[in-house]
Amino acid sequence: MMKKILFLLIAAAMACSCQILSQINWDYAHLANAGGKALTAASLTDAQISDLCRQSVAYADAQTPLAEAKYQQRLARLMYGVKEVDGKPLNFKVYKSNEVNACAYGDGSVRVNSALMDLMDDDELIAVIGHELGHVANKDSKKAMQRAYLSSAAREAIYSAGGYGQLAGTVLGDLSEAYVNAQFSQKQESRADDYGFQFAIDNGHDPYSMARSLEKLNSLSSGSSSGALAKMFASHPDSAKRAEKMRKKADDLTGKKTTK
Numbered sequence: 287m288m289k290k291i292l293f294l295l296i297a298a299a300m301a302c303s304c305q306i307l308s309q310i311n312w313d314y315a316h317l318a319n320a321g322g323k324a325l326t327a328a329s330l331t332d333a334q335i336s337d338l339c340r341q342s343v344a345y346a347d348a349q350t351p352l353a354e355a356k357y358q359q360r361l362a363r364l365m366y367g368v369k370e371v372d373g374k375p376l377n378f379k380v381y382k383s384n385e386v387n388a389c390a391y392g393d394g395s396v397r398v399n400s401a402l403m404d405l406m407d408d409d410e411l412i413a414v415i416g417h418e419l420g421h422v423a424n425k426d427s428k429k430a431m432q433r434a435y436l437s438s439a440a441r442e443a444i445y446s447a448g449g450y451g452q453l454a455g456t457v458l459g460d461l462s463e464a465y466v467n468a469q470f471s472q473k474q475e476s477r478a479d480d481y482g483f484q485f486a487i488d489n490g491h492d493p494y495s496m497a498r499s500l501e502k503l504n505s506l507s508s509g510s511s512s513g514a515l516a517k518m519f520a521s522h523p524d525s526a527k528r529a530e531k532m533r534k535k536a537d538d539l540t541g542k543k544t545t546k
């Protein structure tokens with residue numbers, strides 16, 4: 287059971303990391319009828335969504351080992367001075383994981399896997415994290431958690447106006463599973479790419495950072511490496527287009543012509 291939950295959390299993070307570009311396919315009618323109680327996305331307040339994120343992150347933190355100090359230090363160095371997004375104070379941790387991934391939650395928690403840090407140089411890493419922060423800034427993460435809540439067993443733990451308690455581990459596991467399916471739309475991905483592009487530049491990095499990171503992630507899918515990431519990329523031809531778009535954008539900015 288523990289292993290399954292861990293897998294689901296990793297999968298949730300994968301979805302978070304936005305290699306998945308498929309359109310959101312959401313059955314609102316089904317959700318509205320679930321549990322015999324009409325719940326709409328509007329029934330959760332911002333504070334409640336932030337708390338769901340906080341509880342999910344705490345759960346993930348408890349399940350996942352941290353990477354060695356050198357990883358934490360590198361991330362802290364790169365994110366030095368980056369304190370908040372959309373008014374939410376940020377906190378960073380590196381998980382020890384072979385899955386290439388990073389995830390920013392709607393409460394400002396950012397979790398980066400060691401495998402991603404091994405793969406990316408500083409410029410590329412900044413861009414990927416910037417992309418994730420873009421989902422927070424654009425409120426995509428918030429909406430994703432909102433949907434995950436409404437589709438999971440967590441909705442049974444109805445939030446009262448005056449507050450609610452800590453969700454049980456099994457409920458959080460279910461919430462994480464629902465989060466797996468809360469994919470971002472193509473438009474959301476594109477906007478997050480734009481955010482990551484600018485984030486890299488604002489923090490003094492190469493304008494080609496976003497393009498390079500996407501190109502590198504793409505190359506994983508065409509290589510012999512298997513695993514969830516490669517499989518996910520293989521089914522998303524648009525990810526190559528995203529990389530091209532970011533390279534063109536950098537070309538326009540620098541006046542160079544690196545686009546093939």
Ligand SMILES: [Zn+2]
Pocket residue numbers: 302303304305417418421470474475478
């Ligand atoms: Zn994304």
